[in-house]
Amino acid sequence: FACLCRVVANTDVPCLPVKHNGRHVWPIGKLETWVWDCELDLAIKAGANVSIQECYTYIREPVLSEWARWVLQILYRQDDTVSPIVRTWIKHCARALIGRLSLRTPSWEYFGTNIDNTVGITHVTFPEEQRTARMLHIGDDTLIETKREEGRDSLPMITGWIMAKCRTLIWEAIEICGGEHVAHVDTDSVLVDSIGLDRLRSAYGTGFLE
Numbered sequence: 001f002a003c004l005c006r007v008v009a010n011t012d013v014p015c016l017p018v019k020h021n022g023r024h025v026w027p028i029g030k031l032e033t034w035v036w037d038c039e040l041d042l043a044i045k046a047g048a049n050v051s052i053q054e055c056y057t058y059i060r061e062p063v064l065s066e067w068a069r070w071v072l073q074i075l076y077r078q079d080d081t082v083s084p085i086v087r088t089w090i091k092h093c094a095r096a097l098i099g100r101l102s103l104r105t106p107s108w109e110y111f112g113t114n115i116d117n118t119v120g121i122t123h124v125t126f127p128e129e130q131r132t133a134r135m136l137h138i139g140d141d142t143l144i145e146t147k148r149e150e151g152r153d154s155l156p157m158i159t160g161w162i163m164a165k166c167r168t169l170i171w172e173a174i175e176i177c178g179g180e181h182v183a184h185v186d187t188d189s190v191l192v193d194s195i196g197l198d199r200l201r202s203a204y205g206t207g208f209l210e
Contacts, residue, residue: 002161003037004056011048015039015171036164042171058157068094098163102156108136108143118142163187176203 009016014026018033032053035043044050071094074082118137124144125132134145150156166188173190174182181196192200 001037002058002060002157003040004034004058004157004160005037005040006032006034006053006055007040007050008032008053009043009048009050011043011046013043013046013048015046015168016043016048017167036161038161038168039164042168058161063158067097098159101154102159103151103154104148105151106134106145107147107149109146111135111142111144114138114140114142173200176200 007016008030009032010030012028014028016031016033016035016039017024017026018031040050071090074087074090075094114137120137122135122137123132124135136143136145170185170188170190174185176199177190177192177196178199181193181199182190183193184191190196
């Protein structure tokens with residue numbers, strides 16, 4: 001099973017994401033947030049005091065495993081039987097598909113005349129509302145994006161769990177390196193010094209980053 005939980009937690013370790021002012025932060029202390037089971041396990045292992053307020057439970061199935069193995073087989077193939085163009089495209093799909101599973105589609109409303117004959121997407125800021133909106137310019141018309149809705153076949157629970165699992169793997173890598181040896185953390189990687197890299201290679205095997 002996979003569980004999406006609303007929790008109240010008290011933690012000394014910044015390993016639980018909290019949405020704050022449209023962004024995600026990783027605070028310490030007392031907090032309330034929605035997290036997946038893998039991040040909850042990580043927090044409990046780190047000594048957090050957690051109380052589950054509500055929970056959604058999903059049955060897990062390996063729906064992407066065959067596709068993922070095929071992607072990795074192509075990307076790590078050592079011969080030249082796969083075109084570089086195909087390899088690049090598959091690598092892009094490997095990154096993009098996970099996000100596309102939780103697709104949200106925009107709604108557009110007529111805003112005014114396209115007086116500057118602009119083509120494509122621009123952005124406009126409304127200071128009094130403290131927001132920025134996207135504008136779509138088509139022919140003589142300008143449309144404004146009003147909201148985004150879940151796509152008909154959207155599966156945000158798959159994207160959410162995979163992203164949460166990636167965050168736990170990043171956190172484990174940081175712990176292996178030691179925070180003092182980490183220069184930067186991204187959504188799918190860590191930038192470390194030579195000591196951190198040696199520790200990662202020791203933990204994950206001799207083939208790591210070879």
